[in-house]
Amino acid sequence: MVTGKGTTAAGEGRGGRPTLEMVAARAGVGRGTVSRVVNGSPQVSAQARAAVEAAIAELGYVPNRAARALAADRTDAVALVIPEPETRLGAEPYFLDIVRGVSTELADTDMQLLLTLIRTPRERQRLAQHLEARRVDGVLLVSVHENDPLPSLLERLRVPTVLNGRRSERERMSYVDADNVGGARSAAEHLLGMGRRTVATITGPLDMYVARCRLDGYTQAMNSAGLGGDTSLVAHGDFTEEGGRAAMRALLERHPGIDAVFAASDVMASGALHVLRQSGRRVPEDVALVGFDDSAVARHADPPLTSVGQPTEEMGRTMARVLLEEIESRTGVRRHVVLSTELVLRGSA
Amino acid sequence: MVTGKGTTAAGEGRGGRPTLEMVAARAGVGRGTVSRVVNGSPQVSAQARAAVEAAIAELGYVPNRAARALAADRTDAVALVIPEPETRLGAEPYFLDIVRGVSTELADTDMQLLLTLIRTPRERQRLAQHLEARRVDGVLLVSVHENDPLPSLLERLRVPTVLNGRRSERERMSYVDADNVGGARSAAEHLLGMGRRTVATITGPLDMYVARCRLDGYTQAMNSAGLGGDTSLVAHGDFTEEGGRAAMRALLERHPGIDAVFAASDVMASGALHVLRQSGRRVPEDVALVGFDDSAVARHADPPLTSVGQPTEEMGRTMARVLLEEIESRTGVRRHVVLSTELVLRGSA
DNA sequence: CGCTCCCGTGGGAGCGCTCCCAGGTTGGCA
């Protein structure tokens, strides 16, 4: 008699969990049929399907994910990869909203969501290793830098990937991005529409595509209004509050009569707001101010900041959807989705 | 000749990935020995170990997680479960800090972190199913309500679990919590130490243990100062900004001469701050204000809020550590960890 | 009326690993 690892002849699954085989026995069919039912194959007679479904319900059968992964060479898991430095920068709820969206979309699948924070080179190394070992079926990559080696690695390994944002105007990989240009333009147009004429902008670091886009939108609006070309109205920040402060100080020095500012992030706008206050200017009476992100920072500022909102959760949902598609149809088609933004009016402009 | 699923006789692993068997062949040892090396068993001669390690390096071998999970009946994954309503409430960076800590601690293991948001009953249902199917080796549960059925389910299924916070003073399951009582007490003591005498508090919903703790701390400080017993100085909020507003209005009505307020969360403090301003009072000159959480809301308020800070990331790290221990030593020992808080002084008190 | 064709089905083989058993080797001790 073979004893094996303790499984009784009766076929009690490990830990008492029912197996495919037990379902098959119960339903009076073969393993293949049960597998087909579980995986939604149409090649099953209505009668067999009913019997199997009944057996599944009675036994409380849940497929063993590891066995499935081993046999089918897939993992039913996707990784959400977050390079840490990014999340430090201001918009933290942003991240949570993305997770929310992704999670919502994945809830209907039986895909698992793996969270991977990348802070140290070591963690980066480990991630690369995991990817080589194909421990996930796909990757969602949040806010990539232009020079990040990760996207290329993913492309080389042919791991289905969706980026949140793009690295440049000619991004090849699948991505989901907000309409940063349009959002910035609408912000500037709003300021111009209020009758403001000395409309400045505080940019993000221009080696980031998103920052260039927001500057572009501003520039477009200024040009359309016939007010373009004055580069002294452009101050450079780095998406931090302190950067916003410094930029605002520089702007005030160059243009004491400034009457409106579009900051490329709420956090920078918040810094600018403090400097404006310190200089004795009132917001929005003397200087109107618009931020970008529609974050908690904007809501809690005093006055609350008018800001360009991104459909963050929707972006998360879209990313997940695109990724699932890409995993499904292994054709390697790439999708590029740009979601529109919305100006949220509050007290500051 | 057996053809199987396309594996050539030479033994190319699927997708070209090296397998244990290939490593064994290369190192000139048996599968068992490679397995022992990979899993750090001491029962291997130095010579064999060296040969195996060399082979692993040359081949770039990474163990197949699914196979390991199937054979060993474990998953090498833990789930971080977040009941959604919680995260909505204010302190969102809190969540990210927890993730950060957990992630840090897990980085040295080859445990994967699964993120599970619970918003709908359906998602709850799915989670329960996953747990029954033992798809994770352990669970980290963020901010549980007293009446949440999840902890009991986990206990019943004997899934190693660590709670963030506890459900009551007599929590049996493993948990990691902040010293809410001590934090609240130090906040109130700070206000009293400034010479304030009419020190009120805005509580959270008292069906939450954390809210009761913070009220307790306040009460202790007031009693010690010989100022206890005046229940009209206690107003009830619900951890929301609007709740904070309402509570503050009530307090001002009852005690126009109020000179200090301890709010059990920054978000409520922020609401209170607005009401105080509207009433023409200056903060901190007329009324000193202390919040709880040391969140972004506190930092960005005007004036920035003095607040009780929790070592959030450290809590995450500790949770992970405790969980790993519990998984490792299947003795079922429970650990209770309470980390101390720290009063962060800013402009409001 | 016989022959395809196809649908539905059962079950063998195998995914890559761990567990464990049996066997060989070595060294210590009487």
Place this chain on the structure above:
DNA sequence: TGCCAACCTGGGAGCGCTCCCACGGGAGCG
């Protein structure tokens, strides 16, 4: 010198699933 214990070691069996091959029977065709 002989015996036994301790240590290493190889490899069989099996984890629960998917994939696929082969087989049976009913429908459709000439």
